[in-house]
Amino acid sequence: MIPSKGPSKIPSLGYALLGLLQKPSSGYDLRKTFSSTSMKTYSDSPGAIYPALARLEKQGLIRGKVEQGSGMRRRQLFRLTPKGLSELKTWITRPITRDDLLWGQQEIMLRFAFCDTTAGPAAAIALLKSLEAALKTYIPALHEELQTIQSIVPLSARLAFECGVQATETLLEWTRSAITTYEKEEKGGTS
């Protein structure tokens, strides 16, 4: 007999919401965060967010409570449940694979951005190290592919590919500098 819990695959927007809900917020708050900050890649439309929140609540990852203080507009504050926090932590701390790289830095950076508050600085360093490792095997593969397409594709296609390689190399540099920043922070403990 299979436990009735489905695999509950959560799309990227769902994790973005979980991460933001470390601070209790209403759907409207979340929409404004998406539309006003650099998270514009995520949809700020009600048709995306409210159903997503409903799904997360049905999965027991968040819990909404209607705020009805005197002279206040009706609004529903959502917050993470323990289960939601653990789901978020699992997602964030999962080691970086090559597939993660193929599917875009976007999601990797979202995970890292939430890492500090969710899983702590040690997890942040671990995530960075696993990213570094993944990049170190990925970049040579990119160079190899560049060699093979070198002569057969038109100039603009080759340049576009080189752009991707450069971006990946920049990412590796950033990763290394982020690691040292973190390690300094750990020792120096300015807080």
Add this chain to the structure above:
Amino acid sequence: MIPSKGPSKIPSLGYALLGLLQKPSSGYDLRKTFSSTSMKTYSDSPGAIYPALARLEKQGLIRGKVEQGSGMRRRQLFRLTPKGLSELKTWITRPITRDDLLWGQQEIMLRFAFCDTTAGPAAAIALLKSLEAALKTYIPALHEELQTIQSIVPLSARLAFECGVQATETLLEWTRSAITTYEKEEKGGTS
């Protein structure tokens, strides 16, 4: 009276297909291209590609012909129609806006990669220049946002943001070097 043609908004996958179909290919060929090259971001699943091809054909942008030579497996070769080529060219040569930047370099690079064969080197240079212009106004805005979030977000979030800024700056550098590469090519005319 409005002409009955709808706005026919085409998703990114559709344009990727149009670009690849400058060389006549079957659905299977296209799937292999997506799964075996660096275009893994696009789905190689039949449930995505065949319906997409059907839509493009219904819009008159491509045309499929069943190849039934002796001793060959049945397969349908698709090729661009003149209308499809013009649609592709329009999409590629449209100037880069800030929205294009927000929605990801991915699509910009796809446009550029196809630029050479579809619209020629002059269009490639024009596209690069418009990208450069967009980046030049975008990067200062990013720095400003970095300043404002600087102190209020945790370290990992700030670093993630900085990663985005750095990536954008690398993109600008790449753009400039690509422009000089192209201009050299234009004058030197090695072909």
Add this chain to the structure above:
DNA sequence: TATGACATGTAATCTGTTACATGATTAG
């Protein structure tokens, strides 16, 4: 002749987009 690669498709489901709808509260 049976296995695996070629080649094309469909059906169920999920998510997101667009556009619309509703009502409360505050500012002018």
Add this chain to the structure above:
DNA sequence: CTAATCATGTAACAGATTACATGTCATA
């Protein structure tokens, strides 16, 4: 009082994912 903003939602549709279904051809 009325207009704008706050706040939440729904309905119709388009597109992608996953899994399944079908049949051909080459080769061992």
